[in-house]
Amino acid sequence: MKGIVFRIGGANAVVMLTGGNFVNTRAKSGWQVGDVVTVSRQTRSRKMWAVLAACFALAISLGFGGYTLYYSQETLVSIDVNPSIELGINRFDRVISVTARNPEAGRIINAAPVKNMKYTDAVAALVSGGGLDPYLASDAFMLFTVQTKNADKQEALLSNLQEAADAAVLPHHQNLNTEYYAVDAQTVSNAHRHGMTAGKYSILMELQQVAPEIDISEYSHCSIDEIKGQIEMHAENGKHGRNSGGAGHGNAHH
Amino acid sequence: MLNDLQSRILDAQNNRGEANRLVTEYLPLIKRQVSAAKSDAADYDDMLSIGMLAFLDAIYKYDPKRGAFIPYATLVIKNRLIDEYRKNSRAAGRVIPLFPDDSAEKTVRSADETVSIRAYQADQERQMLAEEIDQLNNDLERHGISFQELTRICPKRARSRKQCTDLAQAVVGDEKLRADFIRNSRLPQTALAERFKLSPKTIEKHRKYIVTIIVMMLGDYPAIRTFLPKEVDA
Numbered sequence: 001m002k003g004i005v006f007r008i009g010g011a012n013a014v015v016m017l018t019g020g021n022f023v024n025t026r027a028k029s030g031w032q033v034g035d036v037v038t039v040s041r042q043t044r045s046r047k048m049w050a051v052l053a054a055c056f057a058l059a060i061s062l063g064f065g066g067y068t069l070y071y072s073q074e075t076l077v078s079i080d081v082n083p084s085i086e087l088g089i090n091r092f093d094r095v096i097s098v099t100a101r102n103p104e105a106g107r108i109i110n111a112a113p114v115k116n117m118k119y120t121d122a123v124a125a126l127v128s129g130g131g132l133d134p135y136l137a138s139d140a141f142m143l144f145t146v147q148t149k150n151a152d153k154q155e156a157l158l159s160n161l162q163e164a165a166d167a168a169v170l171p172h173h174q175n176l177n178t179e180y181y182a183v184d185a186q187t188v189s190n191a192h193r194h195g196m197t198a199g200k201y202s203i204l205m206e207l208q209q210v211a212p213e214i215d216i217s218e219y220s221h222c223s224i225d226e227i228k229g230q231i232e233m234h235a236e237n238g239k240h241g242r243n244s245g246g247a248g249h250g251n252a253h254h
Numbered sequence: 255m256l257n258d259l260q261s262r263i264l265d266a267q268n269n270r271g272e273a274n275r276l277v278t279e280y281l282p283l284i285k286r287q288v289s290a291a292k293s294d295a296a297d298y299d300d301m302l303s304i305g306m307l308a309f310l311d312a313i314y315k316y317d318p319k320r321g322a323f324i325p326y327a328t329l330v331i332k333n334r335l336i337d338e339y340r341k342n343s344r345a346a347g348r349v350i351p352l353f354p355d356d357s358a359e360k361t362v363r364s365a366d367e368t369v370s371i372r373a374y375q376a377d378q379e380r381q382m383l384a385e386e387i388d389q390l391n392n393d394l395e396r397h398g399i400s401f402q403e404l405t406r407i408c409p410k411r412a413r414s415r416k417q418c419t420d421l422a423q424a425v426v427g428d429e430k431l432r433a434d435f436i437r438n439s440r441l442p443q444t445a446l447a448e449r450f451k452l453s454p455k456t457i458e459k460h461r462k463y464i465v466t467i468i469v470m471m472l473g474d475y476p477a478i479r480t481f482l483p484k485e486v487d488a
Contacts, residue, residue, distance in 0.1 A: 001297075001300055002297075002300035002303055002304060002481075003481065004383055004387070004477075004478065004481055006387050006391075006401045007387075007391075007401040007402065009402070014401045014402060014404070014405055016404075016478070016481055017481070018299045018300050018302075018303050018481050019299060019412055019415060019481070019482075019483055020408075020415050020418075020419060020467065020481065020482045020483055021408060021410075021412075021415060022401070022404040022405045022408040023405055023408075024402075024405040032380060032384070033380075033383075033384050033387055034379075034380040034381065034382070034383035034384030034385075034387055035380050035383075036304065036307065036379065036380075036383070038341070038342070
């Protein structure tokens with residue numbers, strides 16, 4: 001662009017470009033005040049480009065890092081009645097995944113989208129949303145299990161879950177039995193190998209202890225209430241020295 | 255016997271205000287010369303500024319003995335534009351045709367003449383601009399504005415500069431505002447904000463730049479003004 005040299009100070013010159021734009025530019029040899037000169041359009045220096053590139057890379061890595069951080073699961077909460085639901089929770093206590101472990105659970109999570117909600121709100125929404133009502137008959141069992149990578153948070157998680165779930169469900173189902181357990185990662189892994197939640201897997205392990213001959217996969221479709229019933233029955237039978245395997249298996253219900 | 259235009263030219267040689275009025279009046283002639291030359295849109299404004307400067311140069315150097323002013327000024331503008339294009343072409347490492355028909359140039363000067371005349375003209379032009387710049391520096395100092403400071407406070411966007419130029423034009427064009435500015439050296443920010451429906455903060459932000467443009471418009475700076483946005487015709 002053309003411009004008039006207004007001032008020369010040291011190695012720099014003040015030039016008024018066409019259109020009234022004043023710029024500070026490096027003075028070329030021979031320039032004098034009043035000269036009409038050509039000033040190349042200002043381009044960003046290599047250093048500036050390097051800074052911009054670094055900023056861009058930082059923004060990308062922060063964005064990617066933030067994304068990775070947000071979608072990293074820290075805690076797994078499972079809710080079992082007969083429907084079995086699993087909630088993946090990140091370090092910010094937000095629900096990042098919702099998994100239905102049986103068809104009944106599928107209908108419930110479709111009716112109550114809880115992704116990105118705080119886990120206490122998500123649990124409250126699921127248990128009070130009406131989807132679980134048909135399964136919450138008098139004396140039914142609802143089982144909550146928590147598995148977390150952050151051991152320091154475990155106690156608080158269980159306590160918050162209990163508070164949220166009890167507040168949401170007990171006013172409508174006074175006789176409902178709720179239980180809260182913490183499990184380890186190995187239990188979760190074993191449960192998933194059997195296609196069930198850690199809560200249901202734990203309770204079936206309990207059943208297997210009192211009836212070692214049973215195949216737990218045959219009870220995977222049963223409600224917690226029914227499995228509890230089987231445990232009681234087999235334990236009772238064991239006390240009387242009778243073989244309980246066939247009866248337990250036969251009495252399992254949906 | 256001098257005609258009316260020749261009398262005005264001679265008057266303008268000692269009166270920059272009149273010189274500026276002539277530039278404004280004959281802007282269509284200058285634009286025609288710039289358009290006739292091969293130019294792309296990118297450097298049109300640059301070439302128009304050069305053409306206006308050449309026209310001013312023609313005013314200051316005109317001698318009625320040379321004949322009519324308009325053909326003389328046209329030739330000065332043409333030659334100046336040719337020089338500029340040559341300079342630009344050398345810088346870009348390419349050779350481009352100049353005017354569609356540059357026979358006029360060939361017949362006017364020999365090569366030696368061209369070199370010496372070009373050097374002389376460049377020096378004259380520089381002196382003319384240097385005088386105006388010196389005067390402008392003094393005028394701006396009275397408003398507490400320095401050239402160095404202008405590089406920092408000058409709006410970076412062309413649209414903002416145009417807006418500032420419009421605001422300056424409004425002050426210069428309004429008798430009361432102009433008189434107030436000359437008397438108090440004060441920018442009527444509230445009045446401008448209301449008239450242009452702008453935030454007073456916007457005007458305050460560009461106050462010094464607007465003042466600079468007003469000073470350029472009110473003073474005798476015909477050569478410097480050739481580099482202001484071309485809609486300005488105070």
